[in-house]
Amino acid sequence: MKYYIIAGEASGDLHGSNLMKALKAKDANAEFRFWGGDLMQKQGGTLVKHYRDLAFMGFLEVAMNLRTILNNIKICKEDIRNNQPDVLILVDYPGFNLRIAKFAKELGIKVVYYISPQLWAWKEGRVEIIKKYVNEMMVILPFEEDFYTKHGVKSHFVGHPLLDAISTLQPISADDFKAENGLNEKEIIALLPGSRKQEVEKMLEIMLSVRQHFENYQFVIAGAPSLEKEFYQKYVDENVHFVSNKTYDLLRCSKAALVTSGTATLETALLNIPEVVCYRGSKISYAIAKRLVKNIKYISLVNLIMDREVVKELIQNELNTKNLVKELNFIMEGEKRNSMLDDFKLLREKLGGKGASDNAAEIILNLKK
Structure with a gap:
């Protein structure tokens, strides 16, 4: 055919x-x-x-x-x-x-x-x-x-279909991943800022604003295949790194992730990585969307499928450094992290x-x- x-x-x-x-x-x-x-x-x-x-x-x-x-x-x-x-x-x-x-x-x-x-x-x-x-x-x-x-x-x-994609992944060592990509020995916080240039610029600025509060971690940006590597260089320094076309491997080697709303929120959950969901659009686009979207309590696929808040969503004005630091701290260790990981198991079961x-x-x- x-x-x-x-x-x-x-x-x-x-x-x-x-x-x-x-x-x-x-x-x-x-x-x-x-x-x-x-x-x-x-x-x-x-x-x-x-x-x-x-x-x-x-x-x-x-x-x-x-x-x-x-x-x-x-x-x-x-x-x-x-x-x-x-x-x-x-x-x-x-x-x-x-x-x-x-x-x-x-x-x-x-x-x-x-x-x-x-x-x-x-x-x-x-x-x-x-x-x-x-x-x-x-x-x-x-x-x-x-x-x-x-x-x-x-x-x-x-x-x-994400379950199909994830099921074919080969085991990976975090130490090997770090060595292959020029990363240091610190644990990783993954940044998934999206795939469109205007979106990435907007989201990386706020995501990276938490760096000084997590000095014992390194931040690694997941590059979108649609964007050239040079675009990301202005964000890279001694504790902010960049990898391209390796998002699943990056996530599997990370402690936690900050993720722009979209399919990536579900991918991160299915890979069993605690996350904070981030979204900030233009004021006009967001205002129009709020008027058109009906009876929807969440923006992340994880919460929509589970029909309750499993991952924290920081939207528009709520997406700021103070809230990001607070929510990221919640999922690094302890009860909130363990509860989220338990919910991710239920999520996989729901997806069949x-x-x-x-x-x-x-x-x-x-x-x-």
């Missing part, structure tokens, strides 16, 4: 790459054309556009780059029309992908959505678009299946074990029957 996949950010690149691997194992004639990143490219096929050219964060940034976004949509439609894939696989990224879903369905192409947009949080009306133009909806959070059932849309809970990529590939292959 000819597969056309669209992933618009780093997490989509990861999940898209694992799905491609599962499809190749089941379909010897698999051909891929895709919008994604380096991980998907390693699986073979043709990369049309890299997600670094697609990732615009916040209402203001989207508005300022609207011409580029509309041009990308035009390019994508023309490419699909010219290549006529058997199936279009959409990975999250709803503002872009839902437009493409309508276009592809009208061309007679089968449309699969792998990893649902967070319609349960906002823009619930988009369910009607999915009902009209998506042949198969595959969800990775246990409560999403109930959400779609409520709206009369059949969906499949396939499990969470590994196999999401294989389950999704099987559903996609059944479309041709």
Whole structure:
């Protein structure tokens, strides 16, 4: 089969790459054309556009780059029309992908959505678009299946693909990791500031403001694959280091982490590393989001899945040096740390074990029957 996949950010690149691997194992004639990143490219096929050219964060940034976004949509439609894939696989990224879903369905192409947009949080009306133009909806959070059932849309809970990615990791020694990356002997506090340049600049400034309170630790920044190494050099000194494309290894060798909200909050929890979740957007974007998001008590996937506060979320004005120091101290040792680690075990159980990529590939292959 000819597969056309669209992933618009780093997490989509990861999940898209694992799905491609599962499809190749089941379909010897698999051909891929895709919008994604380096991980998907390693699986073979043709990369049309890299997600670094697609990732615009916040209402203001989207508005300022609207011409580029509309041009990308035009390019994508023309490419699909010219290549006529058997199936279009959409990975999250709803503002872009839902437009493409309508276009592809009208061309007679089968449309699969792998990893649902967070319609349960906002823009619930988009369910009607999915009902009209998506042949198969595959969800990775246990409560999403109930959400779609409520709206009369059949969906499949396939499990969470992060469990697949993490299950393949080889054991790692913290001492070896430090030696290989030029780190000192101190224990590590990992910093995951995000993947977009404007986001990283904003978050690193506040994350690094806690340094003087944790002089017995070293801070290590997880570099985003979409950003050049030179971008991070202004933050590096004798006790602040940087590693690129080694986020999982970094986390596994860390004592704790400060993590920008997003998929990374769940990755950190599944790797069993206590964390503080950080978020600060522009005042306008945050104000708009607060008006649009409904009945959602948390911003981190960990807390959303558990339906209670497992990890502390510091948002907007609450994200300051004083609060970061306090919350980070809570999870370095003692009862709060142990309680969080116990909750991470329950989280893994809720996500249903590994196999999401294989389950999704099987559903996609059944479309041709």
